[in-house]
Amino acid sequence: MVFDLVPFSPNELPSQILLRHAEVLMLTCHKCGAQKPATDFPPYHGYRRPCRTCINAASRERYAKNDHRRARHIAIMANQRAAKLGHPPVDIYVVERMLREATHCEYCGCAETPENPFGLEHRQPLGRGGTQELSNLTVACQRCNFAKHTSSEAEYCMWLRGIAERFSLSPAEAGA
Ligand SMILES: [Zn+2]
Numbered sequence: 001m002v003f004d005l006v007p008f009s010p011n012e013l014p015s016q017i018l019l020r021h022a023e024v025l026m027l028t029c030h031k032c033g034a035q036k037p038a039t040d041f042p043p044y045h046g047y048r049r050p051c052r053t054c055i056n057a058a059s060r061e062r063y064a065k066n067d068h069r070r071a072r073h074i075a076i077m078a079n080q081r082a083a084k085l086g087h088p089p090v091d092i093y094v095v096e097r098m099l100r101e102a103t104h105c106e107y108c109g110c111a112e113t114p115e116n117p118f119g120l121e122h123r124q125p126l127g128r129g130g131t132q133e134l135s136n137l138t139v140a141c142q143r144c145n146f147a148k149h150t151s152s153e154a155e156y157c158m159w160l161r162g163i164a165e166r167f168s169l170s171p172a173e174a175g176a
């Protein structure tokens with residue numbers, strides 16, 4: 001293969017010339033075997049290189065398999081936040097079990113996906129009089145967690161129902 005690395009214009013930067021080079025240079029992914037332009041590969045100083053699609057798929061898979069460590073991490077982070085607000089910690093193993101056994105989000109009812117993972121949720125936020133009691137703890141998806149923010153369970157569910165009714169959606173579809 002011959003590469004024409006002559007600049008298009010005298011103003012073309014060396015990096016732009018290299019990028020044009022990378023677009024015509026086809027590399028083979030050692031994972032999926034597909035031939036793709038070098039721009040689809042991360043800078044990788046090795047002989048066997050996977051493409052970005054394969055790298056992303058592998059990291060998603062790793063993330064999904066690692067639910068044990070992820071659950072522990074969530075519990076530890078939640079306890080750190082609670083300690084700052086003067087609340088006692090919750091048992092890490094209890095949180096871990098709640099997260100691993102949860103099959104759906106408490107608020108919108110969706111299933112867990114790598115894009116929308118489950119997290120620990122305080123029905124009544126700690127900052128608004130909520131406690132670390134088990135009765136105040138549940139599992140919610142990330143979308144609900146972000147959208148709920150500092151609203152109480154009742155406030156958030158009302159908001160979710162309002163959106164669902166307005167757009168004739170199910171609460172899971174509205175949980176954005
Ligand atoms: Zn690949």
Ligand SMILES: [Zn+2]
Pocket residue numbers: 105106107108109110140141142143144145175
């Ligand atoms: Zn949800």
